[in-house]
Amino acid sequence: MAKAQAVLEDSFCPKQIYEQVAERIHADIRSGRLVADERLPSERELSTRFRVGRPAVREAIVALQNRGLVTTRRNAGTYVSSDAMQRLSLATPTSATGMDADISPASTLDLRRILEPAIARRAAQRAKPDALAEYYLAQMESITDIADPEQCARWNHSDRLFHRQLAVMTGDPLLVKVADVVATTMDQPLWKRLKDEGIHEAKRVQLYASEHRLIYEAVVCGDADAAAMYVEQHVKRVGRDVVPR
Secondary structure, eight states, X not given: OHHHHHHHHHHHSOOOHXXXXXXXXXXXXXXXXXXXXXXXXXXXXXXXXXXXOHHHXXXXXXXXXXXXXXXXXTTTEEEEOTTHHHHHHHXXXXXXXXXXXXXXXXXXXXXXXXXXXXXXXXXXHHOOOOHHHHHHHHHHHTOSOTTSHHHHHHHHHHHHHHHHHHHHTTTOHHHHHHHHHHHHHTXXXXXXXXXXXXXXXXXXXXXXXXXXXXXXXXXXXXXXXXXXXXXXXXXXXXXXXXXXX
């Protein structure tokens, strides 16, 4: 019965595209087709080989980075880690991305593009200030060095919870539950690593903080159209920085 249930659950939860790509690269490392310190083909080449979009390839590589199987050198490409085989020999049998794979950041962004403008509109209908949202804004605006681990952690925490707080500002418990799921995916290692790599400049962080401020002020002023527009523009920018297509 338990086995049948597991099969049934798997049929409703197919592997994400990036997981499939990561597992094929993982298999090449384990079999020796890719050896220690060997450079992987470019993202474009892997995209063509596996017939997937480049965001899926990028996510797969970052998932393998998080497991220590590959390393990426800025402007030099991605290489099999020198101790990859040792890591594989010590690891428990599992998928290339881990027992519980992170949600694809591209999928998270697709959902956010649909959901968050609607949340902003609903919150703007109430047009009420929110002390916790203002706290998260102040935290983001206080960042001066995103390369500092403590400040980077503060940024990531405040950023994702600010967006959740917009759902709280709608007064709709169901929207808050959905926003909780999105916030959880934005706390996963795959999302955080891609975001940290894509948003690593002080000016970029200042721009993002300004965008959050515009969203909040539009909500508090009751301008639903502006709030939705600012959120939509912001999420599009995140997409271009984190998982460009």
